[in-house]
Amino acid sequence: MRPRVVSLVPSLTEAVAATAPGLLVGVTDWCTHPADLAAARIGGTKNPDVAAxxxxxxxxxxxxxxxxxxxDLAALRAAGLDVLVTEIRTLEQAFAELVRVLTVGCGLPRPRWLDEAEAAWAALPAPPGDPRPAVVPIWRRPWMVLGSDTFAGDLLARLGVRNVYADHAERYP
Structure with a gap:
C-alpha cells in the first residue's frame, strides 16, 4: 500500500512530486510546483491547519x-501522526535527507534524478579566482540576511561566492 503524505515544505513537495506525485494528499499554500499538483491545501509552512x-x-x-x-509539529504528533523532520545545512546533508524522505519515509526506491543531481554537483569544477563577496537578503520587515551554517551558504561557497555574513553568530541576522 502506498503511503498518504502531507508535505509542509515546498522543496520536499517538489521532490516527492517528481518521484511519486500520487503520494501527496496535502501540501502548503506555498507549494507551487508542480503547478498542476492535485493535493489539498492545508495552510502555510508557519501556520498549517492541524485539523485539516x-x-x-x-x-x-x-x-x-x-x-x-x-x-505545530508537536500538535501533529499529539494527533497521532508520524512526522518526519529534516535538517539541511549542507549539500551532503540535503542529499542524505532526500534519500531518507523518499526511501525510508515514503518507501520508494532511490530515484534516478537524485543520482544525477549528486553526479552533477560532484562534477562541478572549483570556481576560478577569489570568491566574490556577497550579502544575501532573504527577508524584509525586518531585513534579514543569510548568515552562518545554512544550506544556501554552503551552495554559494561551492559556486565561488563568499557570504559576507558567513561568520556571524546567527544563521539569519
Missing amino acids: ITALAPDLVIANEEENRAP
Whole structure:
C-alpha cells in the first residue's frame, strides 16, 4: 500500500512530486510546483491547519526543522501522526535527507534524478579566482540576511561566492 503524505515544505513537495506525485494528499499554500499538483491545501509552512491535516489521515507528514514551527509539529504528533523532520545545512546533508524522505519515509526506491543531481554537483569544477563577496537578503520587515551554517551558504561557497555574513553568530541576522 502506498503511503498518504502531507508535505509542509515546498522543496520536499517538489521532490516527492517528481518521484511519486500520487503520494501527496496535502501540501502548503506555498507549494507551487508542480503547478498542476492535485493535493489539498492545508495552510502555510508557519501556520498549517492541524485539523485539516489530521482529517486527511496521512501516513506521514514531512517537515523541516527550520521551515516549520515546533508547536505545530508537536500538535501533529499529539494527533497521532508520524512526522518526519529534516535538517539541511549542507549539500551532503540535503542529499542524505532526500534519500531518507523518499526511501525510508515514503518507501520508494532511490530515484534516478537524485543520482544525477549528486553526479552533477560532484562534477562541478572549483570556481576560478577569489570568491566574490556577497550579502544575501532573504527577508524584509525586518531585513534579514543569510548568515552562518545554512544550506544556501554552503551552495554559494561551492559556486565561488563568499557570504559576507558567513561568520556571524546567527544563521539569519
